[in-house]
Amino acid sequence: MYHKTTGGIGIINTKDNKEKNNRNNNTSNIENSSEKKNESKIALVIMISIFIIMCGSLLYIIKRWHSTVGPVEMDTEDSSVVLQHIEVTQELTEEIPEITAIQLEKVDKASEGDSDEESDPEEDEVSEEEAERQAEIASETNARLRKELSDDLFSQQFIFGDKLLTLPFDYGEISDKYTFDLADYGYEDGLILEPGQRVAGTVELEAYDLDEGIVFWVGFINDSEQSLDIKDSKVNSFRMDTRWIDEDDYPTLILPGDITWKCTEEDIYKAYGEPEEEPYRSEDSKYTTISYDSGDYNYYIEFVVYDNIGLSEVSLRAY
Secondary structure, three states: OEEEEOOEEEEOOHHHHHHHHHHHHHHHHHHHHHHHHHHHHHHHHHHHHHHHHHHHHHHHHHHHHHHHHOOOOOOHHHHHHHHHHHHHHOOEEEEEOOEEEEEOOOOOOHHHOOOOOOOOOOOOOOOHHHHHHHHHHHHHHHHHHHHHOOOOHHHOEEEEOOEEEEOOEEHHHOOOOOEOOHHHHOOOOOOEEOOOOEEEEEEEOEOOOOOOOOEEEEEEEOOOOOOEEHHHOEEEEEEEEOOOOOOOOOOOEEEOOOEOOOOOHHHHHHHHOOOOOOOEEEOOOOEEEEEEEOOOOOEEEEEEEEOOOEEEEEEEEEO
16 A cells, blocks of 8 residues: 655555554553452452451450350269269279289269168067067077187187177178168179179178167178179178267177177287287377287288277278
């Protein structure tokens, strides 16, 4: 194409002009795209900053609320139930040479609510003549058992009630009067002892006519070659404490040498001699503990004698 110019004839190349215009347009588009990308980055940075600020504020609010409200506490009743469950299911055992020992501990049932207390069976009223007759029979039985009782402390014999016993003895010898409930120790379904297994002397026996101030504990051992229910096994430890007795109504307990409740230290030394182990003396509580051992760890005897009431606690253990 030809155009007229003031200086003569000039030639304009339209193809070059088009390419030049395209290059200018491309450059403009690239610059616009770059500006848009920068704007997007700026917007993203702003959004992230806002999100961080919001998270920080939320965290601050939560901390303030926690410090005001404090930690959540377990309801008292729920807590006691959990503790009771632990006590019921927990079984404390200790290993001793050739014998497995189980220690039974009573379960605190206070959290279970008020339970129905079993009333003690009442004795039938007897006439004065019948009472005198029973007392005479008891006296004759006592005199006969005293003659049969060994003079040797380590014979493991003693008189309890109207029976002459030798440790270990069948629990059935006294179970008609002195009982315990395994459910009190967390064993509602009973307890089986394997051969050689024993239960430490922490089982408390009760009787309807036993003074509330008397505490009576026994231990058990299965010295047979077969599995046995604990109540079919033998009693191998015997401990009775009459320190808190309210009335002068002691259960009959007589050891060799005619040692019984209220005996003095001198009475015990006269019957058995001086012990090899030095007696323990408490000047504050005014009592003396006297111990005798058979020497082969088969039999252990312990007496607690108070200055004002004499012999008040006896512990016998046959290993």
